[in-house]
Amino acid sequence: MEHFAALIALTLAAGTPLVFASLGELVTEKSGVLNLGVEGMMLVGAVVSFIVAAMTKAPWLGVFAGMVAGATLSLVFAVLTLTLMANQVATGLALSLFGVGLSAFVGLEYVSVVIEGIRPLAIAGWSDLPFFGKLLFAHSPFVYLSLVLFALIEWFLFHTRGGLVLRAVGESPESAHAIGYPVIAIRYLAVLFGGACAGLGGAYLAVAYTPLWTEGMTAGRGWIALALVVFATWKPRRVLAGAYLFGAVTLAQFQAQALGVAVPSQLLSMLPYLATIIVLTIISRDAAMIRLNAPASLGRPFHPEA
């Protein structure tokens, strides 16, 4: 039983960066904007948080800096696509390529630096409980943070007026504009929020999960996060489920290696990517369901003066 609880804990830890990044992208996409730059924003968030944490010895300050960095990068995307009306797909790709280059450049001198990362909690008394201690009370603070974020987003999107407006902007920016909502401003906020969340996901990887910086350390998690939003048919609850499913897949490779399964390690490392393709295919097969759930204006530029 203790082993089972430990497995659950590891699954949550591995899925949490995806929870952050996917939830942020979900909010962005709900406003009708498709930002393909998640991978770049995660990487920059990771490297900035790591550098700040290494310099100040204050990991939480690093996390905050990582969020700011992710949001700053998404601001570039927002200006290009929302104000200058550039193609969202091309700009998102550019953001990812730029983020990969920028993070590699900035982080070069920090590749072998060791920092004191943010450790999992150890709540006196509680986390030593048999079974439930490991299951509930001994996770990284980020795991709890991601669950709080999930609850807030679920509540905001479906139980507040602001969430209704955001969804309206994503479904029909023309209508939202006609009744007087500032469509572009709302989309700006949604993109910035997505950027901050991606930065947070990257920061978690760099200052808590590993904690170290290596070039391209997100290893495609930003792209998997994008696939997760489709997999979840734009529902936060299913994002959470999907992220932990991928956490489990990531974990399976290490577990199999530990158990000495005679499979080449490269084959096991492929699992998350293959799982993404398979899951994406199964979900996308039902075109009607995708059309029903995807924000109707997703990826379509809108300009109020046009």
Added chain:
Amino acid sequence: MSWASPLLAAAATLLVGFVLFSLLGKSPLEAFHAFFVKPVESLYGVAELLLKASPLMLCATGLAAGYRANVWNIGAEGQLTIGAMCGGGIALALQDFGGAWLLPLMILAGALGGMAWAAIPAWLRTRFNASEILVSLMLVYVASLVLSYLVHGPWRDPEGFNFPQSKMFTDVALLPNLLGETRLNVGLLLALAVIAVGWLFMRRSLVGFQMRVAGLAPAAANYAGISAKRTVWLGMLIGGATAGMAGVGEAAGPIGQLLPSMSPGYGFAAIIVAFVGRLHPLGVLLASLLMSLLYLGGEAAQINLSLPSAVTGLFQGTLLFFLLATDVFIDFRLRFQRRPSRSLSTGRPVTAGEST
């Protein structure tokens, strides 16, 4: 006018470089010289420029054909890897039987391998509606793991001191040199030929015309009976074939064997090349040279200025950003005016969409 934005973007990127070099405490002029001029001052340097531009030309020509049709293949890096693996596999398997037919066979195998890898996202897109963007990108990681498995395992050189690398290819499996003492090989001619064919195909063939229509006006294409599925297949397969050839060009060219990584991100840089080249073969040719210069400059900066070579990736991304931004000033006419007050704007008919 659309040719102007790449020039503006290149100029803006240079400006950023100027600021960046200053911030890093390097004399900007000296750094510029070291980055952009010194690498191509010698014949060897020019040959290196063309050598590195060749895979970019190949990949970007294929990608551009797809992008014109709104088929977003961003997995050229993976198709390149699989192409190198297939072509290299032939070279290793037939090393005792070499002949003049070996190289064409390798290139064919590479093209087919790249096409097969690109067929996966094409099939999943046309049959199951799965995003070709995400699937092709995921397959980049899978491809590199496949190659890594092979060179760590079955294809490892038994006399290679346990390094993850294959045997060196035999001489008949290497692309012949073009220019004396340099590394430039006939891969450049292949790339130029592909650019010419790409131009003929997109400009002069019915299928190319149909692909362009499908990209510009999907509804009109549908009405005219142009199969959307065929467009996706063509867009992906063309990109896969050229990327696969680029992979063989690397394996049988400057590398001469199979390594865990066959390219410093040519497949991704080619996306930028395709956009900067305006999705036009001639533009791709020029953009490839520019991007190749960025690669060379990055290496030179590492040696002469003790700057990290990662500065290349930074410049590449910046270039694409500026390109996308400057396009706006060419595609749209900007009018600066005060916002109409809210009360005035209500009741006004609202229409949306791009104004070009």
